[in-house]
Amino acid sequence: xxxxxxxxxxxxxxxxxxxxxxxxxxxxxxxxxxxxxxxxxxxxxxxxxxxxxxxxxxxxxxxxxxxxxxxxxxxxxxxxxxxxxxxxxxxxxxxxxxxxxxxxxxxxxxxxxxxxxxxxxxxxxxxxxxxxxxxxxxxxxxxxxxxxxxxxxxxxxxxxxxxxxxxxxxxxxxxxxxxxxxxxxxxxxxxxxxxxxxxxxxxxxxxxxxxxxxxxxxxxxxxxxxxxxxxxxxxxxxxxxxxxxxxxxxxxxxxxxxxxxxxxxxxxxxxxxxxxxxxxxxxxxxxxxxxxxxxxxxxxxxxxxxxxxxxxxxxxxxxxxxxxxxxxxxxxxxxxxxxxxxxxxxxxxxxxxxxxxxxxxxxxxxxxx
Amino acid sequence: xxxxxxxxxxxxxxxxxxxxxxxxxxxxxxxxxxxxxxxxxxxxxxxxxxxxxxxxxxxxxxxxxxxxxxxxxxxxxxxxxxxxxxxxxxxxxxxxxxxxxxxxxxxxxxxxxxxxxxxxxxxxxxxxxxxxxxxxxxxxxxxxxxxxxxxxxxxxxxxxxxxxxxxxxxxxxxxx
Numbered sequence: 001x002x003x004x005x006x007x008x009x010x011x012x013x014x015x016x017x018x019x020x021x022x023x024x025x026x027x028x029x030x031x032x033x034x035x036x037x038x039x040x041x042x043x044x045x046x047x048x049x050x051x052x053x054x055x056x057x058x059x060x061x062x063x064x065x066x067x068x069x070x071x072x073x074x075x076x077x078x079x080x081x082x083x084x085x086x087x088x089x090x091x092x093x094x095x096x097x098x099x100x101x102x103x104x105x106x107x108x109x110x111x112x113x114x115x116x117x118x119x120x121x122x123x124x125x126x127x128x129x130x131x132x133x134x135x136x137x138x139x140x141x142x143x144x145x146x147x148x149x150x151x152x153x154x155x156x157x158x159x160x161x162x163x164x165x166x167x168x169x170x171x172x173x174x175x176x177x178x179x180x181x182x183x184x185x186x187x188x189x190x191x192x193x194x195x196x197x198x199x200x201x202x203x204x205x206x207x208x209x210x211x212x213x214x215x216x217x218x219x220x221x222x223x224x225x226x227x228x229x230x231x232x233x234x235x236x237x238x239x240x241x242x243x244x245x246x247x248x249x250x251x252x253x254x255x256x257x258x259x260x261x262x263x264x265x266x267x268x269x270x271x272x273x274x275x276x277x278x279x280x281x282x283x284x285x286x287x288x289x290x291x292x293x294x295x296x297x298x299x300x301x302x303x304x305x306x307x308x309x310x311x312x313x314x315x316x317x318x319x320x321x322x323x324x325x326x327x328x329x330x331x332x333x334x335x336x337x338x339x340x341x342x343x344x345x346x347x348x349x350x351x352x353x354x355x356x357x358x359x360x361x362x363x364x365x366x367x368x369x
Numbered sequence: 370x371x372x373x374x375x376x377x378x379x380x381x382x383x384x385x386x387x388x389x390x391x392x393x394x395x396x397x398x399x400x401x402x403x404x405x406x407x408x409x410x411x412x413x414x415x416x417x418x419x420x421x422x423x424x425x426x427x428x429x430x431x432x433x434x435x436x437x438x439x440x441x442x443x444x445x446x447x448x449x450x451x452x453x454x455x456x457x458x459x460x461x462x463x464x465x466x467x468x469x470x471x472x473x474x475x476x477x478x479x480x481x482x483x484x485x486x487x488x489x490x491x492x493x494x495x496x497x498x499x500x501x502x503x504x505x506x507x508x509x510x511x512x513x514x515x516x517x518x519x520x521x522x523x524x525x526x527x528x529x530x531x532x533x534x535x536x537x538x539x540x541x542x543x544x545x
Contacts (some may be wrong), residue, residue: 021533028529029522032393036518041404049404135491137483305418314481315501319411321483327411335406337414340527344480349504 027358048153050342053335056160057343061112065350069343071125071141073116074108075252075366077355079263079300081130087295090223090270091215093324094132096295101130103231106311107202107255110143113358118251119243122198126207126229127316128298139320141336142207142229148282149189153335159186162320181300186285197237201254204233211318212279212328215270224273224328226286229298233258252357253365263265264297271297277347280329306355315344376542378438386545387423390519392466395420396518403511412431418473419486425470433461444537455527458520471495472513476506483485 015022015174034043041047057069059328064072080100087096094102110117110123150156162179163171180187199205203229207229215223247253272291278284306312319337327333357365376386384532395417402413443452477484479502485491494504532540 018534021529024533026527029526031398032434032525033522036400037396042401047404047407052407053406135483137485214409313498317482319414320483320485329408331408334408338403338406338410341403345504345507348480348500348507352500357539 002105004159010247021315048157048335050335051227053153053157053160054342054346056157056164057339060160060164063078064112064114064353066347066353067112067114068108068347069112069339071108071110071123071127072112072114072123073118073121073356074106074306074311075255075355076304076306076311077103077107077259077300078131078304078310079103079105079298080300081268081296081298083296084294086293087268087270088218090217090225090272090293090295091324092218093138093215093322094134094136095130095138096244096324097168099133101132103131103300104129104314105300106306106316107252107312109251115355117246117248118141119246122193122243124199124202124205124207126202126205126310129311129314129316129320132322135164136322137320138322138325139314139316139318140209140227140320141316141340143210144205144207145188145189145192146206146208146228146285148210148332149186150183150332151185151281151283152331153339155183155186156332158333159183165350189283196348197235198240200236200238200254201233201258202251204231204235206230207266209332210280210282211330213321214326214328216324222326224277224279225270226273227268227270230269232265232267249343249357249365255361256365259300259303263301265300268295268298269293280331282330282332304357305357305359306359307352312352312355315340317341373537374439374441376544377440379433381431381438381440382543382545384427384434385543388427388431388466391420391424391427392517392521395424395469396514396521399514408409414477418477418484421470421473422486422492424466425474428463428466428470431466441538441542443539444535447537458524458527461516461520462524465513465520469510469513469517472506472510476510479503479506 028124037043041049054069061069061072068074081095081103082100083096083098085096085098085326087093088094106125106127108125108127109118109121110125111121113121124144124316125142126144128139130138132142150159159179162175166172180190212224212226214222216223270293271286272293273279273286274290277286277290304310317337317340318333321327360366376382383521398413398417398420402417431442443455447455454487474484475496478496479499481498481503483491484494496506528540531537
């Protein structure tokens with residue numbers, strides 16, 4: 001055998017002698033390797049991953065590097081939360097103790113287009129990061145609707161795909177109707193929007209927790225709750241027929257002007273679930289007569305543009321919770337946390353772009369670009 | 370009273386097998402939690418941080434044990450390249466045991482996340498809040514996790530090679 005080196009012959013002999021041991025070693029490496037691939041989802045193309053939902057958001061509203069994949073247009077604020085002590089009956093979280101918490105927050109409009117006109121982005125959101133004395137943090141991201149449009153992350157993904165604008169710039173009506181036929185809860189959400197007035201301002205909107213959470217008091221007793229930040233500013237509604245003619249940044253202009261006149265206030269109202277209330281479905285409202293506890297007041301002291309503000313580089317992950325507040329089994333909650341993280345990691349790796357909402361020296365909003 | 374130990378001392382063996390389970394667990398927890406939007410995401414994320422800190426503390430204890438008690442020598446007839454591969458892969462494993470938790474902790478710090486363990490216990494940030502750093506550390510954490518897993522598998526294959534093919538005392542020296 002002229003082409004066979006002695007070393008290779010050795011190897012061949014060794015393989016023959018030790019084939020059992022070699023197969024065992026190969027199996028000992030392959031089995032955990034396969035399990036790892038399975039855990040990572042590589043063997044399961046159908047797995048609903050955070051990346052898939054982030055991709056769907058990008059496909060829906062376009063890729064805008066450096067921005068959040070949803071609620072892309074926003075402004076920061078700083079303020080404080082003054083607990084009135086009532087929340088301590090429900091949760092042992094330090095934020096419900098006697099001393100005030102400092103707050104970094106963000107108002108935003110819906111959608112993933114950071115430079116769109118406010119009239120096109122009719123959902124408002126408020127996100128908060130509350131730091132209790134001692135540093136314990138609670139982050140929450142809320143919408144101004146008491147119900148969400150879908151109940152599960154899978155439905156959220158399908159909704160993004162069904163309502164994706166095609167070349168005409170509008171979603172395909174056939175796909176939208178097919179989705180709505182399969183999702184009465186989304187139809188109900190659209191009806192809710194049609195039947196309820198929109199707040200005219202960030203400052204007179206109520207912001208809801210979306211999901212249910214579990215509060216645990218000092219004695220270890222747990223209850224399911226939802227919460228809302230209810231404004232002191234009287235509600236005024238927006239004329240929905242005029243949305244298209246409103247100024248591009250009218251919501252942000254209004255907010256900046258109101259904040260310049262003094263702190264804006266909201267009450268944290270905690271609603272307790274009764275037995276049988278769904279705590280794992282954000283599309284279903286609880287009956288109005290549920291016990292409510294006013295736990296304190298949020299004061300928004302100062303509004304700061306994102307480019308200079310403390311909120312842009314935060315992920316308002318709704319699973320950043322203090323001891324005394326825990327998640328419910330709502331499947332949206334873990335999904336929100338996972339997708340917010342994917343969005344955060346993507347934009348962190350992209351160069352930051354100027355926010356659409358910049359403030360002049362005097363405080364007025366300047367449009368960018 | 371022989372001057373040369375044949376087996377690793379009991380604390381070293383205990384640390385080895387405890388950490389083996391924890392590190393494999395962490396790698397699986399990590400790779401699962403970033404690839405699902407399911408309920409597991411939240412629960413696994415809550416466990417990943419305390420487990421990571423525990424691995425860091427145990428790794429430091431392990432380095433101390435190793436410094437105090439010299440490990441048993443490799444067989445005298447082991448080829449030089451295998452000797453070098455063993456010491457390099459062990460060094461890499463020690464580096465990763467310490468670096469992975471530190472990178473994870475620094476990554477959360479750079480991302481502006483509170484490093485909260487079960488809500489109440491908080492660790493201070495160990496890096497400035499800067500998203501460029503968060504992004505780099507996040508990438509490093511992911512790449513090194515893959516390297517860590519590959520090195521663990523190599524380590525396992527080598528251990529079995531000693532046990533099943535060379536039939537020397539190396540596997541026995543760390544056996545539980």
